[in-house]
Amino acid sequence: MLHYANPQHFLSLARRLTPWLLGAALLLLAVGVFLALFVAPPDYQQGDASRIMYVHVPAAWMSMFVYGCMAAASVAAFVFKHPLGDVAAKAAAPAGAVFTALALVTGMLWGKPMWGAWWVWDARLTSVLILFFLYIAYIALWDAIEEPTRAARMARILCLVGAVNIPIIHFSVEWWNTLHQGSTVFRLDGPKMPPSMLTPLLVMAIAYTVLFAALLLVRMRTEILGRRLRTLRLTSKERRRDLL
Amino acid sequence: MRAFGALLRRDIVLSVRSGGGAGLGAGFFVLVLVLAPLGLGPEQSLLRSAAPGLIWIAALLANLLGLERVIEPDLQDGTLDLLRLSSLPLELVVLAKVAAHWLTNGLVICLLAPLVASMLFVQSQVLWVLMLSLLLGTPGLSFIGTAGAALSAGVRRGGILLALIVLPLNIPALIFGASAVSAAQRGGDPSQALLLLAALSLIAAVVASLAGAAALRLNED
Numbered sequence: 001m002l003h004y005a006n007p008q009h010f011l012s013l014a015r016r017l018t019p020w021l022l023g024a025a026l027l028l029l030a031v032g033v034f035l036a037l038f039v040a041p042p043d044y045q046q047g048d049a050s051r052i053m054y055v056h057v058p059a060a061w062m063s064m065f066v067y068g069c070m071a072a073a074s075v076a077a078f079v080f081k082h083p084l085g086d087v088a089a090k091a092a093a094p095a096g097a098v099f100t101a102l103a104l105v106t107g108m109l110w111g112k113p114m115w116g117a118w119w120v121w122d123a124r125l126t127s128v129l130i131l132f133f134l135y136i137a138y139i140a141l142w143d144a145i146e147e148p149t150r151a152a153r154m155a156r157i158l159c160l161v162g163a164v165n166i167p168i169i170h171f172s173v174e175w176w177n178t179l180h181q182g183s184t185v186f187r188l189d190g191p192k193m194p195p196s197m198l199t200p201l202l203v204m205a206i207a208y209t210v211l212f213a214a215l216l217l218v219r220m221r222t223e224i225l226g227r228r229l230r231t232l233r234l235t236s237k238e239r240r241r242d243l244l
Numbered sequence: 245m246r247a248f249g250a251l252l253r254r255d256i257v258l259s260v261r262s263g264g265g266a267g268l269g270a271g272f273f274v275l276v277l278v279l280a281p282l283g284l285g286p287e288q289s290l291l292r293s294a295a296p297g298l299i300w301i302a303a304l305l306a307n308l309l310g311l312e313r314v315i316e317p318d319l320q321d322g323t324l325d326l327l328r329l330s331s332l333p334l335e336l337v338v339l340a341k342v343a344a345h346w347l348t349n350g351l352v353i354c355l356l357a358p359l360v361a362s363m364l365f366v367q368s369q370v371l372w373v374l375m376l377s378l379l380l381g382t383p384g385l386s387f388i389g390t391a392g393a394a395l396s397a398g399v400r401r402g403g404i405l406l407a408l409i410v411l412p413l414n415i416p417a418l419i420f421g422a423s424a425v426s427a428a429q430r431g432g433d434p435s436q437a438l439l440l441l442a443a444l445s446l447i448a449a450v451v452a453s454l455a456g457a458a459a460l461r462l463n464e465d
Contacts, residue, residue, distance in 0.1 A: 126415070126419070130412045130415055133408070133411070133412035134412050134413075136408065137405075137408040137409045137412060140405055140408050141395065141396070141405060141409065144396070144399045144400065144401070144402070144405050145399055150462070150463075153459075153462040154395050154396075154459060154462065157395060157455050157458050157459050157462075158395055158409060160455070161391065161413070161451060161452075161455050162412075162413070164447075164451070
């Protein structure tokens with residue numbers, strides 16, 4: 001980890017890893033979609049409409065996982081002063097926001113035929129919506145402050161303050177009476193799902209994770225190179241001014 | 245301790261003076277709730293059932309209004325640098341600012357709430373639950389708001405960013421506050437929601453003091 005604190009080492013690793021990760025993600029997505037659409041059994045009540053679960057559930061898992069990654073990166077930057085911690089958190093945020101939006105939208109598309117409503121204000125849906133707003137606020141904070149180091153410090157704090165929402169989302173189906181289904185996979189006594197459904201779900205989840213890793217590396221590279229560009233621009237203006 | 249009292253008194257006096265905006269939050273609160281029957285129509289049962297949510301939303305927005313005067317002016321005129329150098333720990337500085345904000349904003353809202361609630365045809369036996377819910381919830385709103393103000397201080401167009409940061413974090417207080425009053429209206433027991441509301445304010449007190457102090461510390465440039 002310390003070896004990759006050097007941005008140059010990290011950039012070369014990212015450049016080499018990204019195509020492999022993207023390829024693996026596409027392959028896993030293809031396998032996952034095939035399993036989800038053709039191999040997994042239809043639900044006895046919902047029929048084929050339940051197959052949206054294989055898109056919705058991994059997206060929801062990713063929305064929380066990405067925020068967890070952001071929080072870990074913020075801690076690495078805050079406590080251990082890791083130079084790439086802020087970069088990682090900033091790079092992860094848009095992906096997390098998109099996963100959350102995907103989970104909300106696919107949830108709505110699933111909810112309309114199943115529950116008869118596009119949206120209900122129950123604990124889980126509301127807390128995931130709050131998570132989405134937190135992502136937007138985080139991205140807005142980064143955009144609002146021009147100087148990257150100052151923006152990084154503020155963003156760290158916001159990320160860690162909002163991290164309290166993640167356990168609330170996970171346990172919301174236990175603590176409140178919700179319309180949303182309870183925990184079926186992440187339970188203390190193991191998943192309650194048959195392997196024919198669990199396998200496509202896990203394949204899709206791993207595919208999403210690998211895709212996120214690839215996108216994260218791309219965005220981190222862009223961010224590091226962007227900061228270099230900014231420094232070059234600022235110093236070149238100074239040099240030009242001194243020459244005149 | 246004297247420094248804490250001095251800072252608290254300074255903030256209260258500044259906000260009460262002309263241009264300070266002490267009454268603005270409360271005025272906005274009343275104004276929004278006057279707009280409600282004009283927009284929703286005068287039907288009593290509709291206003292009565294919508295009242296808890298409307299009052300709490302108005303409280304949230306009025307809380308937001310007072311926040312621009314908590315950190316931003318001190319950043320602009322250099323008082324923040326002096327506070328950073330003082331013997332008072334930044335966490336207590338944040339606490340003093342939150343107390344000043346709450347006394348001129350949240351507390352006034354609590355006291356005005358029975359009046360506007362009666363305007364919305366809320367039953368008189370529910371009014372004490374409303375006041376209690378606001379009393380327990382508005383300190384938490386002030387804490388989260390001040391931490392948000394510290395995070396967005398010195399940012400161009402920081403007002404919108406402040407709203408974007410603070411409102412999602414205030415949503416749980418809104419939910420529990422409104423549900424406490426609704427439960428009382430239906431004849432049920434509001435104590436569960438009120439206890440959770442108190443818990444939220446206590447958690448906000450700790451987290452926001454630490455986060456706000458960290459943000460103030462990191463604001464030096």
